[in-house]
Amino acid sequence: MMESAETALAPAVQKLAPRTPAAFTGKKIAVVGAGPAGMACAHRLAMLGNGVTVYEARSHERMQAAPLLMLEEEGAQQELERLTSSGRVRIEHGCKLGEQVDLAMLHLSHDAVFLGVGLAAGRVLSLTGDDAPGLLDAGRHLAAVHCTEDLLALPVPHRAIVIGAARGAVDMAARLKRLGAHDVTLVYRHGLEADGYEEQTARASYVRLRAWASPLEVLRDERGSVQGVRFEQTRLRDGRLVDTGGFTEIAAHAVFKAVGRAGDEHCQRDDAASRISHEGDRVRVDPCLRTALPGIYAGGDCVAPGQGIAMALRHGALAAHTIHADLQS
Numbered sequence: 001m002m003e004s005a006e007t008a009l010a011p012a013v014q015k016l017a018p019r020t021p022a023a024f025t026g027k028k029i030a031v032v033g034a035g036p037a038g039m040a041c042a043h044r045l046a047m048l049g050n051g052v053t054v055y056e057a058r059s060h061e062r063m064q065a066a067p068l069l070m071l072e073e074e075g076a077q078q079e080l081e082r083l084t085s086s087g088r089v090r091i092e093h094g095c096k097l098g099e100q101v102d103l104a105m106l107h108l109s110h111d112a113v114f115l116g117v118g119l120a121a122g123r124v125l126s127l128t129g130d131d132a133p134g135l136l137d138a139g140r141h142l143a144a145v146h147c148t149e150d151l152l153a154l155p156v157p158h159r160a161i162v163i164g165a166a167r168g169a170v171d172m173a174a175r176l177k178r179l180g181a182h183d184v185t186l187v188y189r190h191g192l193e194a195d196g197y198e199e200q201t202a203r204a205s206y207v208r209l210r211a212w213a214s215p216l217e218v219l220r221d222e223r224g225s226v227q228g229v230r231f232e233q234t235r236l237r238d239g240r241l242v243d244t245g246g247f248t249e250i251a252a253h254a255v256f257k258a259v260g261r262a263g264d265e266h267c268q269r270d271d272a273a274s275r276i277s278h279e280g281d282r283v284r285v286d287p288c289l290r291t292a293l294p295g296i297y298a299g300g301d302c303v304a305p306g307q308g309i310a311m312a313l314r315h316g317a318l319a320a321h322t323i324h325a326d327l328q329s
């Protein structure tokens with residue numbers, strides 16, 4: 001991993017973070033783990049204009065007692081503190097993946113997720129080995145389907161929700177209807193695109209549209225089967241998407257999220273890297289730090305154990321550029 005990661009890192013990480021935070025992109029990214037990889041990723045993502053929430057298992061007090069780092073770029077640590085005070089980066093302490101939050105929900109409620117959980121990865125995630133794509137399956141758990149083609153491999157649900165994270169969401173919703181789903185609701189955290197594409201496609205396919213609603217919780221019955229999703233209503237305030245405190249629930253038997261896989265314009269595929277990343281108990285990533293699940297990225301010790309702080313920081317920065325580029329494409 002080290003050689004290939006370094007090769008892939010070079011072009012992206014050489015792009016310095018903007019000197020001042022870029023205008024808000026409207027994208028929300030979850031970063032899991034406030035170690036060097038997670039904080040480097042959060043910092044770079046926020047500088048590129050994204051909203052970031054960091055979910056960290058340790059309490060604030062425990063973190064202060066054992067500070068880990070941190071960012072090596074000049075002024076980055078102070079900038080991170082400013083981004084935190086301005087709300088561009090939020091840190092949720094005592095929030096452990098697998099206990100207080102689950103990956104499926106983070107995946108649905110954010111535009112992307114970065115995993116920087118260090119050596120704990122193998123224990124808290126099932127992202128290693130051949131099970132990876134099953135992590136978020138369409139059965140008892142909510143479905144997170146990655147591209148429209150994947151729909152063919154799944155049973156068609158009677159009622160479905162598609163979370164709109166990309167333009168492909170409306171195509172996915174229309175496809176579900178064509179495959180025989182009785183009732184499909186396409187939900188957007190924000191308003192609809194001005195070009196009318198989403199509205200026209202949805203209307204032509206009898207897909208219900210619901211804008212300004214952010215997924216909060218997947219509702220399940222006592223057997224764990226999906227019953228629906230609870231949403232918080234959103235609105236724009238000063239150009240930023242904010243929650244309003246109003247809630248709504250939509251019934252469904254499966255929940256989908258369309259996530260496209262962007263081209264690797266700053267990263268060459270490296271077969272050796274893929275081979276190495278299959279070994280051992282680590283998260284498998286491509287050289288740009290995408291996991292097998294589109295929309296989920298990982299870096300640092302959970303990808304390349306024992307490579308040290310400098311590598312974790314570089315992974316965080318590279319993943320931020322990959323996420324940003326994937327979300328913009």
Ligand SMILES: Cc1cc2nc3c(=O)[nH]c(=O)nc-3n(C[C@H](O)[C@H](O)[C@H](O)COP(=O)(O)OP(=O)(O)OC[C@H]3O[C@@H](n4cnc5c(N)ncnc54)[C@H](O)[C@@H]3O)c2cc1C
Pocket residue numbers: 032033034035036037038055056057058068095096097098116117118119120124299300301302306307308309310312
């Ligand atoms: C004793 C020791 C000494 C070291 N000395 C050096 C050194 O001198 N130089 C050097 O370069 N490297 C050193 N290292 C290695 C270095 O600390 C790691 O390579 C680096 O910290 C990896 O960064 P990371 O962000 O990937 O993971 P980590 O630093 O492990 O950070 C992971 C974060 O994720 C959090 N987390 C874990 N699980 C969850 C979960 N389920 N939900 C939410 N949050 C979670 C953790 O609490 C932690 O804050 C040392 C390591 C150890 C153990």
